[in-house]
Amino acid sequence: MNRIIRIAAALALSAGLTFGAVAAQSASISGEVKKIDEGAGKITLKHGPAKSLGMEEPMTMVYRVKDPAMLKQVKVGDKVTFEAEEATSGYTVTKMDKAK
Template structure:
């Protein structure tokens, strides 16, 4: 029985910490330009700690899935996640900020 309680507690802790890390990775920004043909988006954003960027900046990002570009328009405030790869930075998720 004690083993089951420890396993359950560990699972709850892992889910809780995983959620905290996922939220910390979200970056607040604003859509400045969308280039559907090149599958790129220009975002003005605050610090992006998950990418090692401590200062606000405006950058062009590739998008992992071009369908993401249909979810937003220029001027939208957004929350997004991105990852660094060999060819630069790629937006993996994006949604309008609430």
């Protein structure tokens, strides 16, 4: 009986980790840097659907950045993956990495 409980616990943990990884991937948005405005702390990104933000269609948008240092890590033309959130002042990029 103890072995069955351990197997069930391992399966539940495995399923939970898999779901968490899928949820994290769905929050990531693929895009391309079109413009950087360091003075205003903004970046223009052309991106595919952003389901985490309720955007079903590809579009080009201006985003604020949570950390201005993010703007120094990319240049116009770079492919990126990013996460963003909606705030009262608009959409804000909270995480951004160059695409691999």
